[in-house]
Amino acid sequence: MKRVAKNIALHLPYLKQVILERDALRAEKKRHTMWAHPPGHYYSPIPSIDEIRLREHEIFDDIPKEIPGINLNEAGQLALLDELRGFYAELPFECHKKAGMRYFFENPSFGHGDGIVFYCMIRRLRPKRIIEVGCGYSSSAILDTNEMFFDNSISCTFIEPYPELLRSLLKEGDAERAGIIQKKIQDVDTATFASLRSGDILFIDSTHVTKMDSDVNHIFFRILPHLESGVYIHFHDIFYPFDYPKEWIYRGIAWNEAYLLKAFLQFNDAFEIQFFNSFLSLFRKDEFMGAFPLAAKNTGGSIWLRKA
Secondary structure (H helix, E strand, O other): OHHHHHHHHOOOHHHHHHHHHHHHHHHHHHHHOOOOOOOOOOOOOOOOHHHHHHOHHHHHHOOOOOOOOOOOOHHHHHHHHHHHHHHHOOOOOOOOOOOOOOOOOOOOOOOHHHHHHHHHHHHHHOOOEEEEEOOOHHHHHHHHHHHHHHOOOOEEEEEOOOOHHHHHHOOOOHHHHOEEEOOOHHHOOHHHHHHOOOOOEEEEOOOOOOOOOOHHHHHHHHHHHHOOOOOEEEEOOOEOOOEOOHHHHHOOOOOOHHHHHHHHHOOOOOEEEEEEHHHHHHHOHHHHHHHOHHHHHOOOOOEEEEEO
């Protein structure tokens, strides 16, 4: 009877659209509820907000200065900070976009602290090659620094499956000089990364989620192990002590890349922490802000590693 009634209704123009929209919503609901365990369940990777609120102080406020098994290299970070501060005086970027420049600090995803340190690292390392996985405003910082201080001599490769933002930031001639690979990292030949040498940079700004066949898994399990000694690796949106800001969690952001990175670094002498914005802004704030005063506006979420 229900099937007959539906068939009749589908021939009535004013009911047909309602039925089609209802069926589409049912299909969408089914797609989102197909998993065995709902968000917040102890078998789900999505955390329970109620349980987090019960332990809010322990999770967000009790921040240790040391993490067992991870060499935070505080002395090395401070030594590098002292080197980087010399480039701050020539910092070319401003808060808002200005004529002739691609990058500006007041963008939605790669702000003051991240941009300053990235610029300084490029100046200090003088890499022959930069490969960026996940592109956008950080790409514009690369291109501006390359143009202004290296006469575009740094070879740049941008890997980004959705390059609309990247392309909107380019100047005339950028696309021809730089290689833009419009693919997911899972579909890029790992031999691409074999071109990186000591002092070169692999800049990673991923989806931040480890799951079956994710870009994060591919990076950790298939790319990092094969990098040459001396290559510098950047990860974005990593905050000390390898957790996520309370405001993000309560907004429903349930990334987990930081936990994988923490486990990766524990008892791992093959990758050395070189610079960690969040750590320095917490525990060596005077030195960090003294070197980079503009970073006080947004300290950033960058961590820099070096393959030993």
